[in-house]
Amino acid sequence: MTVNLYNTEGRQVEPFKPIKDGKVGLYCCGPTVYNYAHIGNLRAFMFEDILRRTLEYAGYKVKHIMNITDVGHLTDDGDDGEDKMIKAAREKGMSVWDIARFFTEAFIDDTKKLNILTPTMYSKATEHIEDMINMIRTLEEKGFTYVAGGNVYFDSSKFPEYGKMALLDKQDLQHGARVVVDINKRGPQDFVLWFTESKFENQAMTWESPWGVGYPGWHIECSAMSCKYLGPHFDIHCGGIDHIQVHHTNEIAQSEAANGEKWVNYWCHNEFLLMKTGKMSKSKGGFLTLQSLIEKGYDPLDYRYYLLGGHYRSQLVFTWESLESSTTARKNLVQKIGNMKKASQVVSLDKLGEQARIKLSDFNEHIAADLMTPRCLADLWGLLKDNSISDGEKLAVAFEMDRVLGLNMSSYIVEDDKFEISPEDQTLIDERAEAKKSKDFLRADEIRDIFSNKGYVLVDSPDGTFLKKK
Numbered sequence: 001m002t003v004n005l006y007n008t009e010g011r012q013v014e015p016f017k018p019i020k021d022g023k024v025g026l027y028c029c030g031p032t033v034y035n036y037a038h039i040g041n042l043r044a045f046m047f048e049d050i051l052r053r054t055l056e057y058a059g060y061k062v063k064h065i066m067n068i069t070d071v072g073h074l075t076d077d078g079d080d081g082e083d084k085m086i087k088a089a090r091e092k093g094m095s096v097w098d099i100a101r102f103f104t105e106a107f108i109d110d111t112k113k114l115n116i117l118t119p120t121m122y123s124k125a126t127e128h129i130e131d132m133i134n135m136i137r138t139l140e141e142k143g144f145t146y147v148a149g150g151n152v153y154f155d156s157s158k159f160p161e162y163g164k165m166a167l168l169d170k171q172d173l174q175h176g177a178r179v180v181v182d183i184n185k186r187g188p189q190d191f192v193l194w195f196t197e198s199k200f201e202n203q204a205m206t207w208e209s210p211w212g213v214g215y216p217g218w219h220i221e222c223s224a225m226s227c228k229y230l231g232p233h234f235d236i237h238c239g240g241i242d243h244i245q246v247h248h249t250n251e252i253a254q255s256e257a258a259n260g261e262k263w264v265n266y267w268c269h270n271e272f273l274l275m276k277t278g279k280m281s282k283s284k285g286g287f288l289t290l291q292s293l294i295e296k297g298y299d300p301l302d303y304r305y306y307l308l309g310g311h312y313r314s315q316l317v318f319t320w321e322s323l324e325s326s327t328t329a330r331k332n333l334v335q336k337i338g339n340m341k342k343a344s345q346v347v348s349l350d351k352l353g354e355q356a357r358i359k360l361s362d363f364n365e366h367i368a369a370d371l372m373t374p375r376c377l378a379d380l381w382g383l384l385k386d387n388s389i390s391d392g393e394k395l396a397v398a399f400e401m402d403r404v405l406g407l408n409m410s411s412y413i414v415e416d417d418k419f420e421i422s423p424e425d426q427t428l429i430d431e432r433a434e435a436k437k438s439k440d441f442l443r444a445d446e447i448r449d450i451f452s453n454k455g456y457v458l459v460d461s462p463d464g465t466f467l468k469k470k
């Protein structure tokens with residue numbers, strides 16, 4: 001199976017060809033851990049999970065590295081924001097180290113709940129300071145740096161290909177020039193590799209370096225750690241589209257300047273998940289977390305199913321209504337698979353009939369075409385609804401599809417959990433249905449919370465709403 005991927009460098013879908021036969025080096029920009037990941041961040045990690053699963057499904061052995069940004073890079077790229085880690089530590093009355101540990105664990109917990117595969121390795125920025133210093137030293141030796149105002153800068157004028165992947169042109173550079181605020185920079189695109197002077201006092205995380213006590217710039221972290229674990233030239237680098245213009249552009253400049261060779265072959269970026277009101281922002285707060293969905297009675301896999309329903313390169317506007325329909329669809333899937341599992345034995349893949357094989361090959365074609373997960377979900381339902389295919393074959397093919405979809409289908413069981421609903425509870429259920437009809441979502445949510453507190457989840461289906469024990 002040839003996997004075709006949209007490569008941001010070149011702006012087209014290309015067949016994936018690995019550097020080493022049968023192997024893939026994959027680097028994904030990980031979370032900043034001064035707050036919970038929001039459901040937009042989780043979209044990025046879900047996309048990377050689908051990519052990794054697809055590559056493994058196609059037979060590759062994937063070495064998947066993800067960094068944890070546990071050193072408090074600034075709100076903006078220059079020395080002009082607030083240190084996010086210090087701000088969080090102050091607000092929560094914890095040390096910066098404890099903040100980082102707490103939110104790293106919370107992040108890993110979220111990814112597990114979403115059935116996102118654990119990377120081959122999480123690499124923490126704070127454990128790789130020496131590697132970053134070594135890379136900055138190399139850049140210095142090769143003449144790509146200058147020191148100004150106590151900080152070490154990357155001199156982008158020394159790297160003629162600067163901005164090539166992001167298609168930055170002269171106009172962008174002019175625009176950058178207008179917003180530049182750091183008077184130490186010689187050029188608007190230059191960026192800090194090592195800070196010894198920050199406008200913030202009491203910098204909590206600092207290390208010795210050849211340039212004085214300080215801390216690394218944000219971009220150097222990904223270059224140093226990816227090169228350490230994947231080598232100076234590797235296959236795929238991922239992240240959200242917000243990283244194209246600055247973070248990934250700077251990563252390319254410093255990595256290729258230090259190593260003297262092409263760094264990454266395929267750049268894959270996911271589009272944003274938006275709220276109706278606009279962007280979600282980790283630093284500004286007021287965002288939705290996976291936990292907030294769980295508290296409303298959703299299973300994390302409902303959110304996974306919801307994300308599969310959109311292509312990773314399309315923007316997705318989150319609404320409760322669309323999450324609700326994904327929840328219903330997934331519930332039907334649980335029911336269907338669970339019932340089949342009760343009554344039928346899974347057929348082995350080499351015994352599949354013609355129709356079942358066609359369904360699987362349609363799915364393979366769609367996932368290999370730049371990860372078209374919405375088509376893949378349609379393929380799954382097409383399979384399940386096809387009367388010419390036996391249940392045993394359906395199970396075999398569905399489980400095979402699930403190696404990529406990650407909906408945990410083999411664990412589905414149909415619960416015989418019918419129980420008596422009290423007249424009071426039934427009145428509340430009816431009231432909620434009315435509230436939803438008249439778009440009084442506040443009251444509908446209140447009623448959902450009442451049941452949640454009693455240990456029940458309300459499940460909406462085409463046959464009405466019913467109660468399920470949590």
Ligand code: AMP
Pocket residue numbers: 029030031032033039040041042043044045238239240241242243270271272273274280282
């Ligand atoms: P951060 O923890 O802010 O560094 O972000 C972690 C990942 O989430 C990065 O790859 C971002 O590009 C990505 N990201 C941030 N916001 C969103 C969003 N609303 N939708 C999708 N991806 C996002």
Ligand code: ZN
Pocket residue numbers: 028029030222239247251
């Ligand atoms: Zn990065």
